[in-house]
Amino acid sequence: MLMLLLPKSGKSKRRKVKGKVNISGDYMSNTEDLVSRHIKGIAPYEPIVPPEELARRFGIPSEKIIKLNGNENLYGCSPRAKKALADYSQYHIYPDPEQRKLREALSKYIGIDMENIMVGSGSDDYIDLVLRLFVEADDEVISCPPTFGMYPFSTAVCGGRLVEINRHEDFTLDIAAIKQAINKRTKVIFLASPNNPSGNTAPREEILELLKEGKILVVDEAYQEFSSGASAIDLILRYDNLIVLRTFSKWAGLAGLRVGYALCPVRIAQYFMRIKQPYNVNVAAEVAALASLADLTYLKSTIAAIIQERGRLSDKLKKKSFLKVYPSEANFILCAVLNGKAKDIYQNLQRKGIFIRYYNNPLLKDYIRISIGKPEHTDVIITALEEMANAGGW
Ligand SMILES: Cc1ncc(COP(=O)(O)O)c(C=O)c1O
The missing domain is CATH 3.90.1150.10 (Aspartate Aminotransferase, domain 1)
Structure with a gap:
């Protein structure tokens, strides 16, 4: 590597090396100076210990x-999912980047066109993808704590500016304060419903009120299957700024395989298809999710x-x-x-x-x-x- 720093003529005059040479003579660059500024201040996500x-x-x-x-x-996944994983023989083949089979099966399960569905490596994948799609440096993202820790984490990683509007003492949303915080730089509002860790859902009128603000509203329904049934999914066809997130991690017991999905207007789904990692759903995840949908x-x-x-x-x-x-x-x-x-x-x-x-x-x-x-x-x-x-x- 150091050779490259010599002038082409081969004469002894060296360009100034910015890094240092350590005690063993290895070249040490100042990589710390190269780390993106917005990443440096990020505290590590507090991981759950296995x-x-x-x-x-x-x-x-x-x-x-x-x-x-x-x-x-704790009931684990469907026995059919376990069997399908054991029987599958094509692990050496890459998965379908367009996730056709799974999007078709989800379309039947949810009752919405597959064009409105995009699957990923857990719903965490789409928390990140939403921010990559809509947020540029210093754009604002609203989160309502106490809530899921991935919203602030991914906002920081994507270079957004987090605006936290605390919930009321009973963990209901402070809609007036959220509306007041919205400005030209606001791009995305995250709402978990049911919320983690408080367990309460956001009333439909409040979701409608926020949708009318014209920003991207992400309604994260990771726990919807355990709720009394309220969902914002039907609003996707009426509002072009709504994204609903769902996952197989909780109800289907597939947290370890990482399968989640976004339900959204076709235009947003098309952008997701462009920017997602081509193989963001691995074949094991796909096989297990399909078997789960066949074992309702x-x-x-x-x-x-x-x-x-x-x-x-x-x-x-x-x-x-x-x-x-x-x-x-x-x-x-x-x-x-x-x-x-x-x-x-x-x-x-x-x-x-x-x-x-x-x-x-x-x-x-x-x-x-x-x-x-x-x-x-x-x-x-x-x-x-x-x-x-x-x-x-x-
Ligand atoms: C509100 C909420 N959204 C999303 C997730 C993550 O789900 P996934 O496993 O699909 O990434 C969790 C996980 O605990 C959560 O509490």
Whole structure:
């Protein structure tokens, strides 16, 4: 490499080298100076630790780990999806960049043309793609915390400017404040409905009110299948600025395979097709998603089991005077811990191999979020809380 820095004549006069030569004589460039300025300030996304690593860290056998911190589906995926993955023989062939089979199957499932559907590597893929499509340096993106952490993360990565409009204390949207914050630079508004971590949905009138502002409105319906059924999908054909995100991660138990999709006006779908990575849905993901859509009876039964368990867990948590339990239309429940012992609860459960989410930030001070598991998981949590309450005199 250093040779290239010599003048063509080969004479000894060297151009000034900007980097340094280290002790072994290797050329070290100042790559830090080359990193995009907008990337430098980004704090790493707080990752969820996988079960094997939790088991190792806490000295618990991995089969004993109860992971209730990622809103995953503890019933797992459809048995048909597992079989389809085992039987598939074409893993050596690249996937279809136009995702024809999956978009056709989704078209039947959702009841909307395949031209309005684009699939990706989880709905996270489309959070990123929306921002790449619409946001230029210093354009503004509105997010309403407390909410899903990927909106601020991807906004920062894409060079947008994040405008946070806090939710009200009961986690409903502050529509007046959102409208007031909208200006010429606003490009995208993210709304999760049901919202993570609060579990509440955005009323339709509020979605309509925001659509009329003429900015790109992303309604993230990752948990819609666990809700009472409200959805913004039908509005896609009426509003050219609406994008609805859905995923197979939660209801279909395919979080590890990464399949999500965007429902949007045809024009936006065409842009997504142009800018997405050609193979953003791998063949395993495609095979499993297709098999899931062919096994709706089974998957609907696991959704029903989770909704029922949400009710049972919620009722039991409500009996604990030290908790304020928020109603949820998703596969998790948020609680405020009123005696300031949220961290103790989180750590105590962790020692027993039960992993929940703990929040201690200005908007969620002393909160916990518990993903809904199977009945036995509810029982273990409730017993552990009772033991703690007895020991602590709560
Ligand atoms: C609101 C919301 N949107 C999207 C996602 C990500 O979904 P996916 O696994 O499809 O990327 C999550 C995951 O927790 C979420 O809570």
